[in-house]
Amino acid sequence: MNILKKYADKPVIGIFIKQLMNVIVSRKANQISHHFSEYLHPVVASTEELKNESYKIRHNVYCEELKFEPPKESQLETDDFDNHSTHCLIKHIPTGFYAGTVRIVRTSSPQQLLPIEKYCISSIDEKSVHPGDFPREEICEISRLAIPAQFRKRATDRFTGSATGSINEHNYSERELRCFPFIAVGLYLSAASVTQHHGIKHCFVMMEPRLARSLRFVGIPFQQVGPVVEYHGRRAPYYISRQLLMKGLSPGFKKMLQNIEKRVAFQFKQTE
Template sequence: MSWSKKLLNAPIIGNVSKRIASIKVNHDAMNIAEHFTQFLKPEIAINDQLRDEVFRIRHNVYCEELAFEKVKDEGKEQDEFDAQSIFSMIKHKPSNTYTSCVRVVKSANDDELLPIEKYCMEAIQNKELHPSNFPRTEIAEISRLAVKAEFRRRKTDKFKGSAVGAISESSYSETELRCFPFIAIGLYMAAGIMSIDTGVKHVYVMMEPRLARSMKFVGIHFIQLGEAIDYHGLRAPYYINSSIFMENLSPGFKCLYKEIQKEISGQLTF
């Protein structure tokens, strides 16, 4: 299997499924927006300098930590889909450090395939929601979600197919630590906002079924398009659109979505 296939799926926060599943629909969920915005700030990579930061985060995770590809002399991980992508990052405010990144791969024409179309087309069994049914400019894929090791959990907590790092509990306050499991959620929300604001109506993603199930606890209901395949662990193709996203989002996480939307919508200039 080529390195490009290995890199299709981005690592997620270690044990995020267990952390989300344990959340009660209560005070913590209702206050996550406040905690998140106190310590974390989403940004769009609107210039070459910020895009280089995205590529460095990916290099740190995919090349240095996971060894999916050899370390590059320039310290940046890039691929053929970056030219047709928009990117978001989340910064840790107190340290002024970027914690993570995600991209939305778009398609302007038939020559610009999405990663899921190029590498996992056979996994999409739902004919009604197949990307070929929609205009190219209205489809996109969320991919390359990467979170630095210091903002994830212990390496001993890893599960098959996931990259798991460590949170240095001595470096962060208890309140900050409560936010970090939601970095992945924040990245998915940022990706959704980038998609909607740029005219995308149909979004695809390859992810672990356990993560998709966990997302339901906060009201993000991805539609599974086919059976899970052995692809760096069990991964399946999923679909979501803005109506599905907003219809089920729980009140506490709607607040988080609105805060993220407020931060990044004004940064989109295209």
């Protein structure tokens, strides 16, 4: 792959090599999509029991491991935004354990703020996309993504950032896509599926720039809309729409999204 990249800027050869690289990346994406479906299952936390599974993971990652929040006697990490959020889990099929969680914070009125509006609104550039640009029912924030340590055992995952979905940039090589922790990808695509179900068109998130670069590599093109600030580590505000997501995803990951959307839609139907 490195040799291909070396000659990719040559006029005629470059066109062929870029096409070949696209084929290779697409095939690897299909492999990950298949692997995800075989071993992992998206779960909408529609019961208190499932929500508590999400809160337990968050406590383990945000309170015990990263120490972003103080430990709680209940061993559940919660806040006021959870009351107007949809929570998703990724279940590891062979063991039955939950391998990660994420929440989609929704809002129905100006008084019901997103976390980014309450704590980091000044970090969004005035000329960039802003939550206030859209109807309240069409916006959300993706937050509290967390992956337990036991599901980050590979060499590429043994660093702090992997707890919240990043990959280790020092390992970027021809193995990038294969090594990307697709639990994190699955969580973001699960969140995308939830937004599709609720008719949400615009998503905001505070994340580490390296996570944004990791997600952009697989075709989830979050757009940075403000500078890096100190908020649970060095983070910046990002934005994505359904249109941007579908434009950026490769065929392999679109297939993965379609599979997740079917599973998520079925679960919503079961609870309605």
